[in-house]
Amino acid sequence: MTETLRFDSSSSELHLLDQRILPHQTAYIRCRTHGEVADAITTMVVRGAPAIGVAAAYGVYLGALEALKNQESISHTMEQVFALLAASRPTAVNLFWAIEKMRRVSERHMTADPQIWRQALLEEALRIHADDVESNRRMGAYGAPLLPAGGGVLTHCNAGALATAGYGTALGVIRSAVSAGRGIQVYATETRPFLQGARLTAFELLQDNIPVTLLCDNMVGSLMAQGKIQAVVVGADRIAANGDTANKIGTYTIAIVAKEHGIPVYIAAPCSTIDLQIASGDQIVIEQRDPAEVTHLQGHHIAAAGVQVENPSFDVTPARFISAIITDKGVAYPPYRETLAQLVGSD
């Protein structure tokens, strides 16, 4: 699988796979400043909760290099770096989790030699990067047994290697199930308006020789009614303490229809996506994106000129529609308020 991102320590550049032009073009955007990383997150060059977190960690490091060059106080500059990266997208908690981890390292080493401070930040960013891939493999192993052998499994958006530092969350569970010989048939929704499913999930799975069937978002109910889907597994951007989960727009609809058909809905997300600071999903900020994503398709104006547009990028699925939450530390079942806190607090 093509690398989502890579950091060149010699040139101090973050290379981001430009996900806006996949699958027909493969190109990397080079980021040399924290501002360029923030722009790449906002414009979805890099996207997916864990991938955004890893990119932001490197963005903090690039900001530290800028702080060492300019004359202003390092701590003042770093506060601006943290703030700009935190403002890049509001919903995925991994962004804020990664920035906070980098902030703690910065403050712990700020009084040391500036080169020791810089090196500590680089090592933390590299650790966040490496840990994400290991976390996804553990999640895959926990989740694979939940997927129905020989059954149809629906996924929405892209929660794959392209949404993480590698292997994926929901697609990591699917990859592990396929590797375990469970013979699942994958169904992927196209996921309007950014088309993460049609462009990214289909691309990823076909690259791994995993058969996948693409469907329009409005076909989910029909396929469930036909008995083609036996499980749903999706990623997450922020999970509240009670298990309410923010994920790509359309997840809530899928979960309601799945409930109607008695189909289990699984969330696959690392513990870094669980936000115990919020009690329930109604506290999750939902990103509203540019209406042009809805009215245009790859630059072509497809909607009637002047039409009003709603473009929320996420919705919240209440915990009552979620059968289990697969994490890198184990699987949580209801009551989530207790089981999520136990997992997050465990080693």
Ligand SMILES: CSC[C@H]1O[C@H](OP(=O)(O)O)[C@H](O)[C@@H]1O
């Ligand atoms: C593995 S988290 C992926 C998660 O992020 C996606 O959103 P976006 O493509 O806008 O960053 C989507 O919600 C996925 O489930």
